[in-house]
Amino acid sequence: MSFDLSVILELGELDRKLIRLRKRRDAAPDMAAPQRARVDKAKRELSQLGEQDKEAAKGVKRLELDAKAKEADIAKAQVALNQAKNNDEYQALTRTIETRQEELNTLETQILEAYEAQESREELSKKAKERIASQEKELAEALERVKETQAKHSAEIEGLEAQRAELLAKMTDDHRDLYERLLARLGDSAVAEVRDEICQGCLLKIRPEQVSLVRGGTTMVTCSDCGRILWGKFG
Ligand SMILES: [Zn+2]
Structure with a gap:
């Protein structure tokens, strides 16, 4: 998995x-x-x-x-x-x-x-x-x-x-643990959308190389500030 x-x-x-x-x-x-x-x-x-x-x-x-x-x-x-x-x-x-x-x-x-x-x-x-x-x-x-x-x-x-x-x-143990920990800590959501290179969870800018990783969609990327798992719609 x-x-x-x-x-x-x-x-x-x-x-x-x-x-x-x-x-x-x-x-x-x-x-x-x-x-x-x-x-x-x-x-x-x-x-x-x-x-x-x-x-x-x-x-x-x-x-x-x-x-x-x-x-x-x-x-x-x-x-x-x-x-x-x-x-x-x-x-x-x-x-x-x-x-x-x-x-x-x-x-x-x-x-x-x-x-x-x-x-x-x-x-x-x-x-x-x-x-x-x-x-x-x-x-x-x-x-x-x-x-x-x-x-x-x-x-x-x-x-x-x-x-x-x-x-x-359906998730790996590591991802599941991370997700649950994030949700427990943040209270509202463990995931955040990246829009215009901004994390919509904490509204801080994401580094370009991280944005590329999010765009790639093959590895889990977390916001270096709030820790949320990042995702994005890239057209
Ligand atoms: Zn964030």
Whole structure:
């Protein structure tokens, strides 16, 4: 087995396809990224509502305790009022009751407002849960598309890998090793076209004697800079 450029070129073409397909297969999960982001956002909003609810419940408890204390104060003042010994004491107690009653009214308004806020949060939570349910359905569908795309690419990759093995079997051990090493090192392609005496892999000039060798097509020529196996169309 000697140097067969056509095998190497075919292999180079095949590897470019493989690299592209593997990238697409690996990037397929990105297809579901917007749906996942939407679900995550809605879940964060729901959990924030839950946190707000917990905080608000603590606040309501405090307000209710305060209101109870005011009611007790008022009841105590009422008892004292009934037993007032003179007008001054009576007046003072009446003022206390009025003040406590105003404070109690304020607290009751605050409690009412807190309950209303809780109700609107419940409404928002309900909507958020509905949104999450429909968005999770969309996410599941997107993930299904990801799976299908990956399966399609994987099947294609498997087919190309089988062809690749056949091509590699046609090469000498030395050439095969060199090709594989180059591909692993360069990542994109182990072969490069020479056009106008320029290596299209690294865009550097090729020495004339090397160009002649490439033109001859009977020996393997590699770029002295990037190391790629060179080939060319010479008219
Ligand atoms: Zn080069």
